[in-house]
Amino acid sequence: MAARAMWKGVLQLGTTEVPVKLYSAVEPRKVSFRLLHEGDEEPLRQRMVDPETDEEVEYDATRRGYPTDDGRIVILDADELDALEPEPSREIALTRFVPVSAIDARWYDRPYWLGPDDDEEAYFALAAALAENERAGVARWVMRKKEYVGALRVEDGYLMLVTLRHAGEVVSADALEAPGGRALDERELKMAEQLVAALTGEFEPEQYKDEYRERVMELIEAKAKGKTLPKKRARRKTAAGESLADALEKSLRAARQAA
C-alpha cells in the first residue's frame, strides 16, 4: 500500500530542478497511553489554566511569551509572530555538496524518503550522480511554515532527505577533554582488541527488538482477557570483582568458545 506524500517540493541545484514528493521514513511504535482519572477511569482532558484565577483560557485567546534571563516575559502577539514566518515556497535549495562523511551523524534529526514527482529520469539521474560522487547535499526549505535544513543523501538507490539539527544544538566533542591517566597497559589493550574482534560482525538492525514494548503489549492483552502476567525478570549476571586483565582474559576465552 502506497503511503500518501506529506509534501511536494522541487530540488534546486543551481538551475537544475528535480520535482519530488516527500514521505516520512519513520513510523514510531511507542505504546501510547491515555491519562485517566483513577476511579471512574474517564479519559482526562488537558486545559490551559491561568493559575492566578484558576480560569481556563481558550486557545484562541492565548498569547505567546519569551522568558528572558532577568525574570521577565516579552509578550509576542500573533501578528508579530506571523510576520516572522518564512515565505511559503516549494523550493528545496541545495546550497552545497559535501563528502558524505563530512556530515556527522549527530546532526541528523528525522529522515524522509523522496519520491519522483512526474520526472523519474531526473530523480534517478540525481540519485545515481550522488552515489557515484559519494556526496551529500545540504538543503534548505520551508515546509508547513517552518524552515528546515537537511542532508540530501542516497539510500538503497533512492533519494532521502534527513533534517539536520540547527547550529548550536549539537555539543561537539572537540571542546571536551578526554579523561587522562597513566598509559594503558599494552597487554590489556591487546586483549581488549581481540575481544572486540571476536565480537565484531555486521550491523543487523532487524536483530534488535523493542522487547520492553512487546512485554507492555502482552500485559495489556493479558489484562484485557482478565488475566495477570506471571512475574518474569531477566537474569542477573554476577558482577566481576576481578582485575581488568583477568576479566579480559576470561571474556576472551568465553568469546572464542562461543564463536
Place this chain on the structure above:
Amino acid sequence: MAKDESDVASEETPRLRPFWSGTISFGLVSVPVDLYPANRPKRVALRMLSPEGTPLARRYFDPEEEREVERDDIVRGFELDDGRMIVVTDEELEALEPAKTRDIDLRRFVPADAIDARFFDRGYFLTPAEGSNKAYRLLAAVMENTGRAGIATFVMRAKEYLIAIFAEKGILRAETLRFADELRSPEDVGLPEPAKPKPAAVKQMTTAINKLKKAELAENELRDEWADRLIALVEKKAKSGKDTVDMPEEAEAPADSDIIDLMAVLKRSLEGAKERTDERAAPKRAPARKGARKKSSSKAASKRPKAASKASSKASSSKRSNRRTS
C-alpha cells in the same frame, strides 16, 4: 501517578545531573558510566500566556465531573480497538523492566560507518563514573583504534533503546537508534522501481553537483534563521520595555532546570574522573566543584536579556535555583 517528562525535569538541582547512570559491560569488564545529553534544546521555547500575560499552567480535567484532577489521581490507560480501556499501573510497568536496567551489554561491534543515517535519533555523552577511568579509557582506545561502534539495547525511563556507542578522541558517546520496525522502507512508502537513468542525464547532474562542491559542512549553514529573527524582535521589545511583564515566581518553567550549561557539566564529569587514577579507590561520585558553581551564580547576578548566547541559559537556571533555596 502518571510519570511524564515534566516530573523528571522538575528535580530542583542546581547542577545538571546525569540523565542516566549505569554500566557498560564488555565481556566481563564493567565500565560504570554517566550519560548526558549531547543535544541542546531549541533556542526558542515560547510560553503560552493568558491575554493579560500570565504564564498558563497545564491542568487535567475529568470531563464527566467537570473538575480538576490532581496528579496523584491520574492513571494510565490503553484504549483497545473495541473501545475498552485497560488501566496499567506504574508498578505493573516497572515489573516489566528487566532487572538489569542499569546495564548496557556490548555484545556486538560493527564498523563505525556501517549504520545508516536514518537510524540515528538522539546523541549522548558517556562519562566515566565510580572511578571507571581505566576501563573507560581502554574501551575508548580500542574502539577508536579499530574503528568500531558497539551496539546494545537497554531500558531507560520506561522505554527500551537501541544504541550505538562510538569512541571519538578518547570520549565515548552513545547515539540512540531507531528500531528497524520503526523505519519505513521505500517499498512501504510505495516508491517506484529504480529506473536506470541515461548516462547523459547523470553527467548533467554531476556537473550541477560539482558547481556546488565543498569539502566541508559549515555550521553557519545550519543556523536557525527564524530563532535569529525572533530573538532580535525580543531584544528590541525588551529594550523598549514594551509588552514585557514580570515572570511570576511560581510560574518559572521547571523544565528549564535541565538546560544548565551542558559544556561545563561535561567538562567537570570528564575531568573529575581524570583526577583519579586508581579505579578501585575512587569515591562514588565526584562532588560539584565549588569554583565552577560560584562562577555561574556571579553570572546570574549580571542582568541581561536572554540573548542569542547559549551560555546564558546557565545563568538563568542557577538564578532560579538560588531563588528557590533562599
